[in-house]
Amino acid sequence: MKAPRQIVEEIVRKAVARGIERGAFPAAAATVGFGVDLPKKAEHGDLATNAAFPLAKLLGQNPMEAAEKLRALALDEAGMDGHIESVTVARPGFVNFVFSEQFRSDGLREIFARGSGFGRTDEGRGARANVEFVSANPTGPLHVGHGRGAVVGDVVASVLSACGYTVSREYYVNDQGAQIRNLGASLKERIKEAAGEPFEIPADGYHGEYVRELAAELVAQKGGAAGAMAVEELSGWGSARLLEAIGRDLESFGIKFDVWFRESELHSRGAIKVLVEGLKSRGLAFDDPTGAVMLGAEAGREFGDDKDRVLVKSNGDATYFASDVAYHEDKLKRGFSRLINVWGADHHGYIPRVRAGIKTTGRDPAVLDVILVQMVNVLRHGKPVAMSKRSGSFVTLREVLSEVGRDAARVVFCMRRPDAQLDFDLEIVKRRTLDNPVFYMQYGHARICSILRKAAAMGLTPPAYDSGLVPKLALPEEREIIKRLMFYPEALLLCARTLEPHHLVFYINETIGEFHGYYTKYKNTARVISEDTQLTAARLMLCGAVRTVLANAMGVLGVEAPERMDSMPGDDAGEEARDEAKEED
RNA sequence: GCGCCCAUAGCUCAGUUGGAUAGAGCGUUGGACUACGAAUCCAAAGGCCGCAAGUUCGAAUCUUGCUGGGCGCGCCA
Structure with missing residues (x-):
């Protein structure tokens, strides 16, 4: 069965065509744009079209006259379709449609016939879509902001899948580079600390408690040998441990990735080198006097970016930008025709650069859509929960999940437009209202x-x-x-x-x-x-x-649809006391 | 300084390609369980859709300017 709106659209289009045939409308009416909308009031029918307004303009008549003509023609078409019971005209020129019993009957039949498949369409026609989300660096646990991106990405992926796309969920793992080195260096210092030696966390290092816990774990495992490990080794071990933890958090959030794509793979495969050399040979990139390799500003100009951008730093390291371009090229080579990235909104300035990068690899930048997800304010009783009392302290996704539950967190994270800031009040989410x-x-x-x-x-x-x-x-x-x-x-x-x-x-x-x-x-x-x-x-x-x-x-x-709800949340008396205690800090 | 996003009820937010009297929840006030789940429902009050011009039959929606908030403009990620 066709979608309700489609039924009416087709009737209107056919009615207009018939009207042209019969000379009621000029030929230009064939291309007229019109809308089919849900009226706000029940007496305006089930669906309404504004088509009479542009038609009236063409005819030089008032909209009511055009609407009357359209109504008569649409009535004939509706009679053949069978899903419309009545067509009426209302001032100032709307044509209103009311669905028939056959519409309801066919609809119910379809719901029962398709069951869990009802709602699926083939709009995507099997096109392959890559949804990349979370992609947090494995240098620390996921926090609430990641949680929002995770749910938005996961649900968008499910939606696309239901709409006929072949979807792959992908996590891009930055397992290499300065941040990973910083993690290793921080871990090194924490190991010294554990051994009772003098230590100092680097200024750009990771100060969070979890680094200390990692150090303790490593010392327990390897004893004194931990102190002898090189920073590189610690980086690898630490990021691997953190990535496991991230995977566990996501899994307990009901999110499963099809692909964990490692940045290091691009390096070991030489993809970045090939990319940079290719850009240089085509004159798009050049060597900077300082020894860096820059992507020329021309590449980004049509996307609104008018600066030279660094691909390779003067110390020889590739920038994240360089690997991102190589990464997007890789995705396209794997056959995806749509790339959807979920990013924090603070990365919006990066979009023109990545589009430019895609263009330089000879692909159409329009394949890329970026969903910008705004920040989450975690509140308790309307008051902000401290996000960074000391460096490295924040509300982790795991904490939120254990407090409000997976289903509630999922709904809250995707109940607002992604680009609007989200207030997440832990107390409200535990209440049983429409806020929750x-x-x-x-x-x-x-x-x-x-x-x-x-x-x-x-x-x-x-x-x-x-x-x-x-x-x-x-x-x-x-x-x-x-x-x-x-x-x-x-x-x-x-x-x-x-x-x-x-x-x-x-x-x-x-x-x-x-x-x-x-x-x-x-x-x-x-x-x-x-x-x-x-x-x-x-x-x-x-x-x-x-x-x-x-x-x-x-x-x-991704929310459970329970057959019964036996427990009454929020009635537990101990909860109040615990909340009070938490408020103190 | 340049660029992007945002501004709708006391609060948090919907509002599809420009449509008819701008919606919902929370909060407030007042109602509804001898029956399939009251974790629900019904009703009332509450609006210069940030401000000002423009476009047109018609603007919360499109254009321009302004005000107020968030973010970006690194050999950071």
């Missing part, structure tokens, strides 16, 4: 499951599609809910097109909200399970459909 939509949606799903359980216990047949039952779903709320379910695929497509997962969270909340309202309104007058077996079967069918869509959508978010 995970409980709202999970409760809704569990509630529906509870109804279905009760029906099953009474020996009723489980929800199933039956076209003969559709007319029984005659309440306005029931029709509205079915219509809304039919918009689920479009909600996914919107997320895919904008690379913004938050639309899905809103879709879920609005859908379950509508069900909650329906449930409560009729709980004493028109319950799902009643004496009327036909009506009961029809309403169970509706519940089953809502449940399927909710479960599918929550699956894309």
Whole structure:
């Protein structure tokens, strides 16, 4: 079945074409742009088009006249389609469409027929998309900011997958370079400390407590031999340990990468050398008097970057920029036609450079989309939680996960536009309000499951599609809910097109909200399970459909859709005391 | 100084390609459980969509300027 909006779009387009044929509209009407929108008010129908406004302009008539012509033509087309019940005109010139029972029937049939596959589309036509996210340096544990990027990347990947892309989740590991050396040097000092020797963490080193713990672990393992290890060796050992920890954190967050791509691989393969030499031979890069190799400013000019950029430092090390260009080239060589990177918003100035870099390798920079994720403010009772009381102290992802749980954290991290700052109040997220939509949606799903359980216990047949039952779903709320379910695929497509997962969270909340309202309104007058077996079967069918869509959508978010919720969070008295204690620092 | 992002209800935020009387949650006030889950629902109050021009049948949405916030402009990542 076609998407609801598509149904109306096609009817309008055909109506316009027919109108041209019959001389009602000028030929230019064929190319007129129009919208199909969800009206805000129920009396304006299910979907509306503004097509009469541009048509009126072409005709030199007022919009109401053009709308009337369009209505008559659209009515004929709608009659052939069968999914539209009525077409009306409303001032100042909107043409409003109301869906038919057949629309609802076909929709429900599709939900039951496709089950967990309902909502998937083939917009991507199997195109290969690479979603690179997190990619934090293995020099420390993940913090909340990484957590947000992790969820946004993971959900975008799931959304694209549901929209027909072949998706690969990738983590780029900067396992080489100055930062890794700094880690090794810091570790070296902590080992001295553990041995009771004088020590000094380098100024640009890592001061966090975790380095001390790593040192202790190494000393416990190797004893005195730890002190003899070279910085390079310590760098390798430490970053490997930290990368394992990062992997564990992500896994407990429900995130699994297909590829862990190591920067060192690019070096050992000689890819960076080849890249730099190639750029030099084509005159795009040049040797600087100081011994560095620069990418000429011309390369970046069309992207808004007008400075020479360093590829190889005068000490001979390649910059991250050089390896990033080689890395993106590598991704494209592996056959991806879309590259999606999730970055912290503070890296936005880097985008023109990377686009320029892609261009210099002879590829189309338009294949790259960057999702900029803004920072997360961690709060408790509205007050900021200290993020850097002393150097190296921050709220780790692991801490947040253990406090609020995986599902809540996932929803909070992707419930806002990625480029908007996010306040993450640990207390609010433990509450059960719409500020914490995970409980709202999970409760809704569990509630529906509870109804279905009760029906099953009474020996009723489980929800199933039956076209003969559709007319029984005659309440306005029931029709509205079915219509809304039919918009689920479009909600996914919107997320895919904008690379913004938050639309899905809103879709879920609005859908379950509508069900909650329906449930409560009729709980004493028109319950799902009643004496009327036909009506009961029809309403169970509706519940089953809502449940399927909710479960599918929550699956894309990576959030559990529980069949029951037995425990009541937030009621535990010990919690208050612990919060008070934490506030002291 | 140059560039990017942001500004919508008391608070946190939605608002699709420009559409009809700008929405939701929280908070406030007042209501709804003898029945399938009240972790829910209903209602009220609450708005110069930062300011000012422009574009047009129509602007929260597009253009320009201004104000106020965040970020970037390293041989850092």
